[in-house]
Amino acid sequence: MQEAREACGGEGYRADNRIAALKADTDVFTTFEGDNTVLMLQVAKGLLSDFRREYRDMNLLGMVRFMVDEVSTRISELNPVITRKTDSEHLRSQDFQRAAFEYRADQMLLSVGQRLQRRIEERDMEPFDAFVDVQDHLVQLAFAEAERVIFDRFTDAVRVAQDENGEELAGTLTTLHQLFALSRIEDDIGWFLEAGYVESTKSKAIRAEVNELCDELRPAAEGLVNAFAIPDACLGAPIATDDRPSRK
Numbered sequence: 001m002q003e004a005r006e007a008c009g010g011e012g013y014r015a016d017n018r019i020a021a022l023k024a025d026t027d028v029f030t031t032f033e034g035d036n037t038v039l040m041l042q043v044a045k046g047l048l049s050d051f052r053r054e055y056r057d058m059n060l061l062g063m064v065r066f067m068v069d070e071v072s073t074r075i076s077e078l079n080p081v082i083t084r085k086t087d088s089e090h091l092r093s094q095d096f097q098r099a100a101f102e103y104r105a106d107q108m109l110l111s112v113g114q115r116l117q118r119r120i121e122e123r124d125m126e127p128f129d130a131f132v133d134v135q136d137h138l139v140q141l142a143f144a145e146a147e148r149v150i151f152d153r154f155t156d157a158v159r160v161a162q163d164e165n166g167e168e169l170a171g172t173l174t175t176l177h178q179l180f181a182l183s184r185i186e187d188d189i190g191w192f193l194e195a196g197y198v199e200s201t202k203s204k205a206i207r208a209e210v211n212e213l214c215d216e217l218r219p220a221a222e223g224l225v226n227a228f229a230i231p232d233a234c235l236g237a238p239i240a241t242d243d244r245p246s247r248k
């Protein structure tokens with residue numbers, strides 16, 4: 001809503017264009033039905049308790065130890081050729097994008113586990129206090145996991161479009177999928193650079209690829225918005241219906 005407001009300049013601020021009112025209405029989504037931060041903490045705790053299901057009688061420390069072992073074995077070593085690879089075909093490939101989301105989620109899970117283990121085992125903290133102490137990491141972990149899940153669901157949706165609607169729609173959705181993946185990676189590029197998952201040349205190439213994808217999608221943008229079939233009555237804003245009163 002903020003971007004829409006700014007994109008419309010001063011018109012976006014006018015009451016009859018309703019963006020300010022819609023912005024006020026949508027803002028509360030971060031709070032009602034549960035505050036977003038609290039919900040993300042629950043997501044992260046859910047990820048940890050998945051490990052407890054394997055051995056129901058395990059205490060928290062046992063579960064954390066088990067999880068650290070499990071996750072560290074499934075994280076693959078970084079390949080220096082891949083961390084420097086910058087060609088467009090590679091950056092747009094699902095293999096690279098899927099692996100990046102998976103690596104980040106797994107590394108964050110491992111790092112949360114190691115932090116909890118240190119606090120409970122070495123500093124003798126109560127599990128509750130240890131959880132509170134690592135909350136910032138839990139929230140980051142939940143966002144990383146959510147983006148991994150969204151990426152996979154998007155992949156499935158593109159496949160369905162391919163089977164049911166053919167190449168044209170699937171082609172546009174594929175570009176949108178690539179833009180989603182690369183723009184999310186770009187958004188968290190500090191983490192990927194710190195983790196050594198990408199080198200600086202690759203980080204710059206990702207930014208350039210995001211711009212390239214935006215250019216490619218531009219002609220389809222109106223069609224994509226129209227696909228939501230939002231009735232004019234709901235838009236109900238002069239700026240959306242080109243029914244603008246002249247500015248005084």
Ligand SMILES: Cc1cc2nc3c(=O)[nH]c(=O)nc-3n(C[C@H](O)[C@H](O)[C@H](O)COP(=O)(O)OP(=O)(O)OC[C@H]3O[C@@H](n4cnc5c(N)ncnc54)[C@H](O)[C@@H]3O)c2cc1C
Nearest residue numbers: 028029030031032033034035036037038039041132135136
């Ligand atoms: C418009 C509106 C409609 C609503 N309608 C309903 C309704 O119909 N029925 C109903 O039952 N309720 C309703 N609610 C209440 C709503 O469910 C609560 O406001 C919401 O769950 C958040 O709880 P809270 O207000 O106690 O905020 P809190 O949970 O106290 O959150 C305040 C701040 O504390 C932080 N925080 C809280 N706990 C933790 C934690 N463990 N760790 C770290 N940070 C924490 C949060 O991140 C947040 O920044 C409504 C609220 C609004 C605003």
